[in-house]
Structures are given as structure tokens and as C-alpha cells.
Amino acid sequence: MEIQEYYQNNAIYCGVYKYVRGLIRGFCPANLEKLFLEENVGGFDLLFRTIFGILAILALAAGIVKRSPWKWIVALVAFTGLYSSILRHCTPYAIPGISTAKKKRA
Template structure:
């Protein structure tokens, strides 16, 4: 498999992009407002927030690339 395609090709779009952005923001808000109390859960929610926002900003999901899934519009 081509590494450029695996790590750089846009494969997130539409509803999937919106969903990732929303759950990333909600996870950050949960951390900021103190809704998550226990330490292990804070790390899990922080990871969820990071992955959601990271994949929505870059419009790329590596597991999607490995599985050959794309929700992005075809150019």
C-alpha cells in the first residue's frame, strides 16, 4: 500500500466529518467543565477529543484508509 495514500489522502467527509467535529468538541467541553472526574476516564475522553478533532481537521482517518472506506466526495 502506498504510504502517501495511507497517511495523507482525504477520506472523511459529509456527515462523518460533522459527527467527528461534534463529538470532539463535546469531549473537550466535558473535560473543561469537570464532568469527567476520575483520572483514567479523563485520559480516555481526552483521547476521544483529540482523535475526533484531529481526523476532522485533516479530513483523514487511517483505519478508513486501511479498510478502503471513504466518506469524502469524489473529486
């Protein structure tokens, strides 16, 4: 009886523990290649990132963005957009397992 009461009283804790343990297991070194190198950007998302990256670079080159903090934000948008579209990888997409790329046929 004591064991059953323990698990009933700690059911939420056990569920959270299993969830966190599963997340940690997802980031083990064996999965780092998948986390950082797998292609997960494609289609409209790829086009969207490329266009916004190019527009941000053009805005910086044309001097449209005048204030210094905004220049850094626009430069970050440009770098992130072009970097993720060239590599076809987005690490924030990889963490929850989102992919907009077409799956390769084996």
C-alpha cells in the same frame, strides 16, 4: 499428478498466502502517501467527529469527567475526533479503503 495434488491439498494455504501478499503489497512505501494523507472523511462522518471532539473538550473543561482514567479516555476521543476532522483523514478507514468524502472531479 503430484503438482495437482499439491495444489489441491494446499488450496487454502495458497489462498491465504495470496490474500496476505496482497495486503502487504498495499502497504509498500509507494502507497504510504495514500495511506496517511488522502482525504477520506466527509459529510455526516466529518460533522459527527467534530461534534464529539468539541463535546469531549467541553466535558474536560467543565470538570464533568471526574475520574482520572476516564479523563484520559475522553481526552483521546477529543484529540482523535478533532485531529481526524481537521485533516479529513482517518487511517483505519484508509486500510480497508473506506471513504466518506466526496470524490474530486478531475
